[in-house]
Amino acid sequence: xxxxxxxxxxxxxxxxxxxxxxxxxxxxxxxxxxxxxxxxxxxxxxxxxxxxxxxxxxxxxxxxxxxxxxxxxxxxxxxxxxxxxxxxxxxxxxxxxxxxxxxxxxxxxxxxxxxxxxxxxxxxxxxxxxxxxxxxxxxxxxxxxxxxxxxxxxxxxxxxxxxxxxxxxxxxxxxxxxxxxxxxxxxxxxxxxxxxxxxxxxxxxxxxxxxxxxxxxxxxxxxxxxxxxxxxxxxxxxxxxxxxxxxxxxxxxxxxxxxxxxxxxxxxxxxxxxxxxxxxxxxxxxxxxxxxxxxxxxx
Amino acid sequence: xxxxxxxxxxxxxxxxxxxxxxxxxxxxxxxxxxxxxxxxxxxxxxxxxxxxxxxxxxxxxxxxxxxxxxxxxxxxxxxxxxxxxxxxxxxxxxxxxxxxxxxxxxxxxxxxxxxxxxxxxxxxxxxxxxxxxxxxxxxxxxxxxxxxxxxxxxxxxxxxxxxxxxxxxxxxxxxxxxxxxxxxxxxxxxxxxxxxxxxxxxxxxxxxxxxxxxxxxxxxxxxxxxxxxxxxxxxxxxxxxxxxxxxxxxxxxxxxxxxxxxxxxxxxxxxxxxxxxxxx
Amino acid sequence: xxxxxxxxxxxxxxxxxxxxxxxxxxxxxxxxxxxxxxxxxxxxxxxxxxxxxxxxxxxxxxxxxxxxxxxxxxxxxxxxxxxxxxxxxxxxxxxxxxxxxxxxxxxxxxxxxxxxxxxxxxxxxxxxxxxxxxxxxxxxxxxxxxxxxxxxxxxxxxxxxxxxxxxxxxxxxxxxxxxxxxxxxxxxxxxxxxxxxxxxxxxxxxxxxxxxxxxxxxxx
Numbered sequence: 001x002x003x004x005x006x007x008x009x010x011x012x013x014x015x016x017x018x019x020x021x022x023x024x025x026x027x028x029x030x031x032x033x034x035x036x037x038x039x040x041x042x043x044x045x046x047x048x049x050x051x052x053x054x055x056x057x058x059x060x061x062x063x064x065x066x067x068x069x070x071x072x073x074x075x076x077x078x079x080x081x082x083x084x085x086x087x088x089x090x091x092x093x094x095x096x097x098x099x100x101x102x103x104x105x106x107x108x109x110x111x112x113x114x115x116x117x118x119x120x121x122x123x124x125x126x127x128x129x130x131x132x133x134x135x136x137x138x139x140x141x142x143x144x145x146x147x148x149x150x151x152x153x154x155x156x157x158x159x160x161x162x163x164x165x166x167x168x169x170x171x172x173x174x175x176x177x178x179x180x181x182x183x184x185x186x187x188x189x190x191x192x193x194x195x196x197x198x199x200x201x202x203x204x205x206x207x208x209x210x211x212x213x214x215x216x217x218x219x220x221x222x223x224x225x226x227x228x229x230x231x232x233x234x235x236x237x238x239x240x241x242x243x244x245x246x247x248x249x250x251x252x253x254x255x256x257x258x259x260x261x262x263x264x265x266x267x268x269x270x271x272x273x274x275x276x277x278x279x280x281x282x283x284x285x286x287x288x289x290x291x292x293x294x295x296x297x298x299x
Numbered sequence: 300x301x302x303x304x305x306x307x308x309x310x311x312x313x314x315x316x317x318x319x320x321x322x323x324x325x326x327x328x329x330x331x332x333x334x335x336x337x338x339x340x341x342x343x344x345x346x347x348x349x350x351x352x353x354x355x356x357x358x359x360x361x362x363x364x365x366x367x368x369x370x371x372x373x374x375x376x377x378x379x380x381x382x383x384x385x386x387x388x389x390x391x392x393x394x395x396x397x398x399x400x401x402x403x404x405x406x407x408x409x410x411x412x413x414x415x416x417x418x419x420x421x422x423x424x425x426x427x428x429x430x431x432x433x434x435x436x437x438x439x440x441x442x443x444x445x446x447x448x449x450x451x452x453x454x455x456x457x458x459x460x461x462x463x464x465x466x467x468x469x470x471x472x473x474x475x476x477x478x479x480x481x482x483x484x485x486x487x488x489x490x491x492x493x494x495x496x497x498x499x500x501x502x503x504x505x506x507x508x509x510x511x512x513x514x515x516x517x518x519x520x521x522x523x524x525x526x527x528x529x530x531x532x533x534x535x536x537x538x539x540x541x542x543x544x545x546x547x548x549x550x551x552x553x554x555x556x557x558x559x560x561x562x563x564x565x566x567x568x569x570x571x572x573x574x575x576x577x578x579x
Numbered sequence: 580x581x582x583x584x585x586x587x588x589x590x591x592x593x594x595x596x597x598x599x600x601x602x603x604x605x606x607x608x609x610x611x612x613x614x615x616x617x618x619x620x621x622x623x624x625x626x627x628x629x630x631x632x633x634x635x636x637x638x639x640x641x642x643x644x645x646x647x648x649x650x651x652x653x654x655x656x657x658x659x660x661x662x663x664x665x666x667x668x669x670x671x672x673x674x675x676x677x678x679x680x681x682x683x684x685x686x687x688x689x690x691x692x693x694x695x696x697x698x699x700x701x702x703x704x705x706x707x708x709x710x711x712x713x714x715x716x717x718x719x720x721x722x723x724x725x726x727x728x729x730x731x732x733x734x735x736x737x738x739x740x741x742x743x744x745x746x747x748x749x750x751x752x753x754x755x756x757x758x759x760x761x762x763x764x765x766x767x768x769x770x771x772x773x774x775x776x777x778x779x780x781x782x783x784x785x786x787x788x789x790x791x792x793x794x795x796x797x798x799x
Contacts, residue, residue, distance in 0.1 A: 072513070073526065082524045083359045113513045117759055117766070118428055127429040140763060176663045181744055182756025199663045200753070202511070202745035205526035206650070212529070213344065215653055216663070233529070306699040307717065308621040308709040315621065323624040337655060344654045413781040414774045415738035417752065422770045425759075500638070507640035518642065532650055539643045546638035 041279040043096055049103030053259035056129050057102065066104045068095045069114035069128035069252075073203065076228020076285050077134055080113075087111050090224065091132040093280035094151050094268075098130075098251065101267030116183070120144050123254050130264070131252030134222060136184070137297075146257065147250035148264035150294045151277070155243020156185050157223035159211065159230060166218055168242040172196035175217040178207035185221045188245060204229070211237065222247050227285045248294060265296050341532075351530040355537060360524060367520035368541055374434065374516065375503040378441035382502065383495070385446025390453040391479070408447045416444040416505050424512035433514040437506065445502045452494050456487030496553035500546050507542065517541060585758055585769075592754025593776055599671060599740040599750060600780075604733060606676030611683025612718065618688050621709055629684070637681040641742050645674040649746040667747035675736060675743070682732045689728075690721035723795045730788030734781050741777075751776055 051057040060066045070091050071078035078091040092111070099109050114122055114133050122128045123145045134154070137147045158177070160166045166175065173195035179186040181200040189198050199216050201207055207219040208229055219226065226239045251264050271277040272293045281288045311319060341347050354360045392404030411419070420440030428436050460483050468482040469475075488495070510519035521538035525531035617629035636644065648670040652658075659669040694717055702712040722729075744752035755773040759766055 073523075075526070080523065082354075082520065082527050083363045115513060117425055117756075117763075120763055121425065121429050121766075125429040143764065181747075181753050182760050184760060187757065187760065197663045199667070199747045200749075201747060203522060203526070205522065205531060208529075209525075209531045209650065213653060306696050306703070307619055307712055309703070311621060319622055319624065322622055326624050326628065340655045346654060410774075410778065413734075413738075413778040415741040415752070415777060417741045418755075418770070418773060418777065422774070425766055425770065504638070504640040507642055518640075532654075535643060535646050535650070539639055539647070542640055542643065543635060543638045547634070550634075550638065 038283050041093060041097075041276060041283055043100035043106070043276060045100045045105050046103055049101065049263075051102065051259050051263045054257050054263065056126075056254055056257050056260050057263070060129050061103065065108050065110045066099050066102065066130070067110045067112060067128045068099070069112050069119060069122050069131040069133055070095065071115075071133045072113040073205075074134060074225050074228060075232055077224055078132070079228070088284070089228070090152070090281060090284035091134065093284055094251070094271075094277075095130070095132045097271045097276055097280060098132075098264055098267040101270060102263060119252060123252055126254070129254070133252075134225065135250055135252045136222075136247040137250040141252075142299075144255060146253045146255050146261050148253055148261050149250040149268055149296060150248035151251065151268050152224060152249045153292070153294045154222035154224045154247040154249055156188060156220060156245040156247065157226055157243045158240040159208075159219040159226040159237050160217065160240060161211070162236060162238050164217065164238075166240065168240060169193055169196075169244045172218065176215070177218045177220050178210055178216040179220050180204060180207070183221065184247075185245075189220060208233070208237075224249070224285065231286050248297075262298075265298055269296055346530075346532050351528070351533045354524065354528045354530070355533075363520050363524065364517070364537065364541065367515065367517035368545070370514070371503075371506050371509070371516040371518075372545070374437050374441070374509055374514065375499075375506045378438045378445065378506065379499045379502055381438065381442040382446040382449055382499075385442055386449025386453050387484070389447060389450035390457065393450065393454055394457060408450060411443045412447040412451075414444070416440060417508055417511070419444055420508055420512055428512065433509070433512045436512050437509040437514050437516075441502055441505055445498060445505075448498055448501075449495060452491050452498065453484075453487055456491035457483050459490060460486050493553045493557035496549065496556060500549050500553070503546060503549060504542070585762070585772075588754050588758055589751070589772060589776060592749065592751040593780070595748060595750035595753075596737070596740050596780070599668070599675065599743055599748060600737050602672045603675035603679060603736060603740070606672060607679035607683050607736065610676055610680035611687060614680055614684035615687035615691065615721075616713055616718075618684065619691055619713070633681045633684060636677055637685075639678075641674070641678050641739055642745070644678050645671060645742055645746050648674040648677075663747065664749075671740075671743040671746055671748050675739060679732065679736045679739070682735070683729065686725050686728050686732055687718070687721055690725035691717055693724050694720050726788060726792045726796050730785065730792075733788070734784050737780055737784060738777060 070087055071089075072080045072087055074089065074091075077089040078087050079089050080087045095109060095111075096106050099106070112122070112128055114128070114131060119131050119133060119135060120141065123131055131145075132151075135141075135147075136154075137150060141147070158166060158169065158172075166172065169192075172189075172193050174197070176197045176199055177189055177193075178199040178201065179189065181202055186198060186200050189196055199207070199210065201210075204219065204221065204225065207216065210216040211219050212233075219229070223239055223241075223243050230237050230239045251268070253261055253264065268277075271280070277293060278288050281291065338347070345351070389404055389408055393401050393408065395401045395404070420437055423431070423440045424433065424436040427439075431439070457479075464482055464486065465478055468478040473481065506516065507518050509516040510522060513519070517538055521534050525534040528534075614629045614633060617625040618633075620626060649667065652670060652673075659666050698716055698720065699712055702716040707715065740750060741752045744750055744756070751773055755769055758769045762769065
């Protein structure tokens with residue numbers, strides 16, 4: 001017993017030492033681009049919002065919180081930093097913008113992490129009230145959930161080293177291109193660009209590590225996600241800028257809640273008209289030059 | 300258990316001892332060479348730059364790693380306790396003399412034992428994740444798999460208790476439930492404790508898979524830090540060291556229990572032989 | 580994506596799993612036997628090296644072992660061929676081999692411990708060296724006594740090939756991920772299909788080991 005308690009004591013001491021020797025504050029991410037601190041856009045909360053026809057909205061209003069499913073691992077779109085509890089990114093800003101228009105203050109939004117495979121089940125079973133998580137609108141998904149938006153039309157693109165001569169997907173022959181296992185971008189490469197060597201991992205950060213070490217020549221996925229990495233590795237990587245698919249990102253909503261869908265569409269339209277959308281984009285993803293705001297599809 | 304390995308060769312004579320010393324030095328040099336080569340290569344690739352390791356000097360990052368470690372331990376402890384319960388239940392089911400009880404037990408056991416734990420966790424998350432959340436997805440996935448492995452270990456332990464124990468217990472008028480709970484099970488658990496703990500180390504290692512279902516465990520935080528500071532390799536190295544430390548402590552506890560508990564059982568179990576029963 | 584296409588996807592997934600499994604099986608038997616031999620060898624440095632290796636690798640989660648193979652070895656300029664998929668396959672099998680060999684070695688060592696002392700004494704009495712004693716007398720018997728636990732280790736390795744999906748290997752789990760991405764409406768069916776595929780493979784393996792056990796095991 002003595003030995004055991006000794007070892008427990010020594011672990012405790014070790015842990016204390018570990019937490020005791022750290023510097024205060026947080027380390028600056030060395031590769032974070034820009035430099036100047038940008039001010040977060042602020043959204044005016046529409047106190048008089050009333051979507052009483054929507055059960056989802058009414059329930060959220062009564063509870064005083066709107067549950068939003070977002071990604072936690074996509075820099076620039078929905079990302080949580082080490083030690084932080086709150087995600088940040090363009091998806092998050094869109095959620096705040098829509099939330100404000102629906103009458104919810106930013107601190108009334110409750111963000112839940114979703115991964116690609118569980119967005120539909122989360123919406124169907126009411127775990128979240130809406131999903132803003134690089135969620136491509138397509139017909140298969142429309143069978144089980146509703147979509148507002150699109151709020152952005154992404155396209156599959158390539159992230160390459162700044163001095164790379166890859167100028168589009170047609171240059172991929174014989175090159176190594178990395179994406180996430182089982183994802184739509186990976187499947188696209190496998191089907192349409194058979195001459196490229198596809199490399200797949202479970203996370204994009206592994207792809208980016210490989211791109212940095214030169215083990216792969218390009219990383220491919222939606223341009224919005226790549227922009228996030230390009231911003232993080234300014235001067236090292238660039239986005240080719242020739243999207244070769246169309247991925248309209250929508251706000252996923254529970255099926256058959258038309259009142260809510262209309263309200264979210266109105267909120268998105270208002271944000272695009274009054275410049276908040278552009279502010280959110282530039283805050284999260286960098287310059288919005290040449291970026292087109294999408295046409296909202298009220299199907 | 301040491302006896303057979305010691306008879307495999309003679310006690311080293313002066314020549315063998317000298318050879319041993321030479322071999323030790325040579326292998327130490329080779330090892331040092333390999334380490335030096337690796338360090339040089341990693342340094343060359345910029346993986347040893349201060350910038351890659353700098354984040355770890357901050358209390359905030361250490362705290363995040365510590366939280367991840369605690370989350371991993373939490374999931375492992377809860378899953379280990381539940382797996383023990385499941386293990387005892389399924390061991391009893393399988394030992395039942397009635398086929399109608401033992402057969403379904405066997406089928407369920409074989410099913411969960413034959414499927415990768417990664418798939419179990421993922422399936423729990425996709426099917427029930429919305430109601431139970433990531434924590435319970437990991438716990439249930441780990442419990443189902445390891446519970447079944449523990450059931451087999453416990454069953455072997457019960458079968459290893461000498462027949463006389465059961466007969467004596469029955470002779471003094473205990474009912475079969477009492478025989479099991481008062482006589483056989485305690486001895487089986489004690490005899491099997493090292494093996495059980497070895498399996499719990501396996502469970503602890505598998506709990507590293509929690510990150511695939513968004514559970515914020517050690518590897519989740521490792522991925523997160525690596526993504527943010529672009530130091531995937533150093534962060535994984537730190538994560539691995541933390542894992543190895545935790546596992547070695549648990550393995551040490553297993554060895555300690557082995558020494559202190561086995562005297563209190565009549566079950567003749569060759570602990571070395573049984574440790575092979577744990578399944579990664 | 581209709582049913583035949585899904586089947587084809589899973590067929591290629593099973594093939595990928597089997598490839599990983601077979602190569603790692605051979606590798607881990609070879610390395611495991613060497614490690615077991617080192618652990619009982621007369622040379623202290625070999626004993627220490629083997630037990631350190633086993634203790635470190637066995638206590639590291641396989642995902643981490645694989646990560647270091649896939650992301651550490653390239654930095655050491657250890658590459659295998661120009662094709663990235665072959666390269667990743669080799670990294671994954673190295674990781675699986677390195678990891679599983681520990682368990683094979685531990686199992687074998689406990690098998691060696693069950694061989695009656697007289698066997699080794701007799702072998703040495705007739706003048707066999709340590710290597711001969713081990714190779715000709717002890718290991719053949721040890722292998723036979725540990726067939727059942729070795730079977731568990733090998734079946735566990737079959738399931739552990741699933742981890743390789745995260746490191747550029749196309750096998751059953753990546754087939755499953757592909758299928759879920761394409762047919763989000765069939766999630767549960769796809770999960771069950773994948774589980775059944777693994778069960779089938781594990782069942783066949785279990786049969787093989789049962790057969791070997793009946794044929795070879797020495798009861799004492």
